[in-house]
Amino acid sequence: MTEAIAAAAAAGGTTVVQAASTDAWAWFRTRCARLLGHGDPERESEALDRLDRTAAVLDAADESERERVRGVHARLWQGEFGSLLETLGEADRDRLVAGLRELEREFGSDQGARGAVTGNVFNGNTVIQTGDHSSQTITFGNDG
Numbered sequence: 001m002t003e004a005i006a007a008a009a010a011a012g013g014t015t016v017v018q019a020a021s022t023d024a025w026a027w028f029r030t031r032c033a034r035l036l037g038h039g040d041p042e043r044e045s046e047a048l049d050r051l052d053r054t055a056a057v058l059d060a061a062d063e064s065e066r067e068r069v070r071g072v073h074a075r076l077w078q079g080e081f082g083s084l085l086e087t088l089g090e091a092d093r094d095r096l097v098a099g100l101r102e103l104e105r106e107f108g109s110d111q112g113a114r115g116a117v118t119g120n121v122f123n124g125n126t127v128i129q130t131g132d133h134s135s136q137t138i139t140f141g142n143d144g
Contacts, residue, residue, distance in 0.1 A: 004097065005085045011108070012100040013078030017070045019107040020055040028107045029055070035099040036084065038092070050080075 012032075019028035029051045037044025054073050061069040081100060085093050125140045 005093070006082065008097040008100045009078045009082035009085060010074075011104045012081040013074040013076070015100075015104045015108045016051065016054060016077040017058060017074045019103075020051075020058045020073075022107070024107055025055060028103065031099075032103060035096060035103070036080070038096075 015028075016032065019025055019032075022028075029048060032051060033044045033047035036047035054077070058066070058069060058073060081096075085096055088096060
């Protein structure tokens with residue numbers, strides 16, 4: 001496996017486990033399954049099942065095991081992507097690598113859920129700002 005293919009497979013595996021815990025999971029899993037299915041509805045359905053099993057396992061892991069389980073599933077998906085990449089011709093391989101990079105850009109750790117805010121508890125006045133290059137002016141109280 002070339003270095004570029006190994007890097008794409010590793011990034012894909014990591015992105016699966018990162019996306020699984022976000023509100024963007026439904027959209028991620030659909031796009032990822034399309035990549036894995038390669039135009040075959042049966043393979044796409046199988047990929048959706050595997051992705052859903054991963055999400056369920058990650059969701060069920062208790063706090064003390066979560067990082068270990070995430071690592072295991074990242075490696076499993078890395079192997080899945082790597083195996084597929086090795087079987088493809090150059091043009092299809094290049095398309096899959098580009099697709100994995102796009103998923104990483106959209107759903108990877110630097111991007112999170114692309115604007116989703118999850119797992120927070122707020123008491124009292126709260127302001128949340130998400131998005132690229134956005135701005136806001138906030139005034140709490142009666143003087144605003």
